Amino acid sequence: MEPIRNLESLVSHVAALGVKKRLAVAAAQDSHTLGAVFMAVRAGIVEPILVGDSAKIAAETEKAGISGLEVVHVPNTADAVKDAVRLVRSGEADILMKGLVNTDVYLRAILDKEQGLLPPNSVLSHVCVVQVPSYPRLLFLTDVAVIPFPTLEQKLAMTRYAVETARRFGIAEPKVALLAATEKTSPKMPNTVDAAIIAKQCDRGQYTGAVVDGPLDVFLACDPASLPIKGLQTPVAGEADVLVFPNIECANILYKGLMLFAGGELAATMMGTTRPVTITSRSESALSKFYSVAMACLQ
Amino acid sequence: MEPIRNLESLVSHVAALGVKKRLAVAAAQDSHTLGAVFMAVRAGIVEPILVGDSAKIAAETEKAGISGLEVVHVPNTADAVKDAVRLVRSGEADILMKGLVNTDVYLRAILDKEQGLLPPNSVLSHVCVVQVPSYPRLLFLTDVAVIPFPTLEQKLAMTRYAVETARRFGIAEPKVALLAATEKTSPKMPNTVDAAIIAKQCDRGQYTGAVVDGPLDVFLACDPASLPIKGLQTPVAGEADVLVFPNIECANILYKGLMLFAGGELAATMMGTTRPVTITSRSESALSKFYSVAMACLQ
Numbered sequence: 001m002e003p004i005r006n007l008e009s010l011v012s013h014v015a016a017l018g019v020k021k022r023l024a025v026a027a028a029q030d031s032h033t034l035g036a037v038f039m040a041v042r043a044g045i046v047e048p049i050l051v052g053d054s055a056k057i058a059a060e061t062e063k064a065g066i067s068g069l070e071v072v073h074v075p076n077t078a079d080a081v082k083d084a085v086r087l088v089r090s091g092e093a094d095i096l097m098k099g100l101v102n103t104d105v106y107l108r109a110i111l112d113k114e115q116g117l118l119p120p121n122s123v124l125s126h127v128c129v130v131q132v133p134s135y136p137r138l139l140f141l142t143d144v145a146v147i148p149f150p151t152l153e154q155k156l157a158m159t160r161y162a163v164e165t166a167r168r169f170g171i172a173e174p175k176v177a178l179l180a181a182t183e184k185t186s187p188k189m190p191n192t193v194d195a196a197i198i199a200k201q202c203d204r205g206q207y208t209g210a211v212v213d214g215p216l217d218v219f220l221a222c223d224p225a226s227l228p229i230k231g232l233q234t235p236v237a238g239e240a241d242v243l244v245f246p247n248i249e250c251a252n253i254l255y256k257g258l259m260l261f262a263g264g265e266l267a268a269t270m271m272g273t274t275r276p277v278t279i280t281s282r283s284e285s286a287l288s289k290f291y292s293v294a295m296a297c298l299q
Numbered sequence: 300m301e302p303i304r305n306l307e308s309l310v311s312h313v314a315a316l317g318v319k320k321r322l323a324v325a326a327a328q329d330s331h332t333l334g335a336v337f338m339a340v341r342a343g344i345v346e347p348i349l350v351g352d353s354a355k356i357a358a359e360t361e362k363a364g365i366s367g368l369e370v371v372h373v374p375n376t377a378d379a380v381k382d383a384v385r386l387v388r389s390g391e392a393d394i395l396m397k398g399l400v401n402t403d404v405y406l407r408a409i410l411d412k413e414q415g416l417l418p419p420n421s422v423l424s425h426v427c428v429v430q431v432p433s434y435p436r437l438l439f440l441t442d443v444a445v446i447p448f449p450t451l452e453q454k455l456a457m458t459r460y461a462v463e464t465a466r467r468f469g470i471a472e473p474k475v476a477l478l479a480a481t482e483k484t485s486p487k488m489p490n491t492v493d494a495a496i497i498a499k500q501c502d503r504g505q506y507t508g509a510v511v512d513g514p515l516d517v518f519l520a521c522d523p524a525s526l527p528i529k530g531l532q533t534p535v536a537g538e539a540d541v542l543v544f545p546n547i548e549c550a551n552i553l554y555k556g557l558m559l560f561a562g563g564e565l566a567a568t569m570m571g572t573t574r575p576v577t578i579t580s581r582s583e584s585a586l587s588k589f590y591s592v593a594m595a596c597l598q
Binding site: 148179181182189191219226230245246248249250251252254258259263282283 | 434447478516521525529552558581582
């Protein structure tokens with residue numbers, strides 16, 4: 001498969017697969033969420049089940065001139081989320097999509113041991129795919145949203161998830177940069193120690209199907225011109241596909257910086273769940289939510 | 300004074316002051332450093348004293364067609380740094396500029412208790428001024444380079460330094476965002492607690508001449524459109540001049556992201572020293588080093 005190099009091609013790639021995924025939308029009652037669902041329906045990639053307040057849903061579907069969508073009337077938000085999760089858990093739907101609901105309430109339903117979507121001992125994390133006009137490839141970032149201060153174990157899971165995702169985008173051997181402020185390892189900067197350990201695992205062949213190096217700064221990760229300037233060799237070679245961040249603060253600040261200052265666009269899904277789950281925030285655009293659904297269709 | 304809104308105007312502003320600062324250049328023997336010095340000489344803002352290997356200096360001055368500059372021949376790099384620091388300490392020069400020398404060696408000379416440039420009990424930090432085409436004002440970032448994991452006390456000093464710097468750029472009441480992954484304060488995210496404390500000090504009038512709020516994410520700090528979306532009020536209002544970061548990893552990753560993905564250009568100086576000191580890295584362009592000298596001339 002040809003690598004998917006931007007989010008528009010992600011959609012056309014998924015559409016070309018010819019499989020409509022069943023999308024359970026939890027609290028499907030705001031215009032951004034439903035706008036994204038309608039785009040996905042028009043692109044022919046999903047069959048939605050809209051769980052939420054049917055009056056609000058009817059108003060939006062009418063405005064959009066769309067009819068015939070399946071609606072489950074559950075006006076209470078927390079109940080709507082539980083019902084949507086149940087649909088996915090039972091196999092009646094393939095993908096869970098977040099609507100107009102607080103992240104806390106949404107996550108509680110997903111994490112529920114009896115009725116949720118988290119397998120035992122699974123690390124719950126998040127991969128965000130960002131495209132910016134100034135970089136020739138998609139950037140797979142982890143973790144901008146779920147794990148605050150990852151342990152080494154969690155960073156290993158994050159790296160694995162991001163590599164898996166990049167490979168589903170057709171990148172046969174993703175280049176992974178374990179980001180830091182500097183390429184030097186020092187016990188004073190614990191994140192650089194974690195990065196060195198993960199990178200050495202890659203050297204020892206403990207990772208297959210990916211090139212992993214770190215600690216690297218943003219330039220060594222994403223700017224080929226910086227290698228000769230610093231006189232440094234790294235197989236990532238300024239062509240990183242995946243950026244693994246020290247913690248949620250670094251990740252969140254960079255991803256929002258890319259969106260705001262570098263004209264970024266994104267798709268994002270959770271990782272570690274039994275089924276694909278989107279978790280875009282309420283302030284994300286309909287387009288980002290649509291791309292996130294397309295990304296979930298690939299999982 | 301009119302606010303300085305970009306780095307070109309910084310230079311013309313400094314030139315219009317009509318004062319040539321004496322610039323001691325430590326290990327003045329690479330083309331980026333000397334290129335920056337020559338730009339500053341041509342702009343009429345400095346009189347340099349080039350401390351370093353006179354043969355290498357002569358080769359570069361000849362190439363640039365510049366003559367008559369003061370050269371002090373000190374071929375050993377560590378000695379050249381010490382001599383340049385001595386010139387500044389004694390008042391024979393006004394500004395210390397970093398040339399082709401490792402940051403460790405450079406800092407050691409500055410931090411020397413007997414012969415250095417650090418007053419007792421001073422917090423040594425760093426302010427970096429970034430301009431990006433996608434933001435209508437300069438961004439004063441701290442600390443991308445010196446303090447790894449600042450304490451609350453150090454964050455207070457960083458905030459004070461960045462506000463001082465912004466005010467020297469003619470921004471009468473700088474808006475300061477204490478950055479985090481979210482605008483919510485939680486003991487699980489210690490940086491958000493520090494931000495809340497500093498913001499409350501501002502509410503209580505403990506800061507004058509600045510508007511300080513946090514924790515704020517990048518959108519609330521720098522995107523006015525995000526306030527109504529989140530339904531949140533903050534006096535920073537998406538128009539931040541100053542960004543105070545949780546730690547060096549966040550700061551370094553965002554600043555390099557802005558340089559690489561958002562077409563950024565920068566100037567930077569150290570803060571807390573007895574005299575202005577530049578500390579741009581070897582990989583920085585001659586233009587960034589030149590802007591940093593102009594910034595030091597304002598201090």
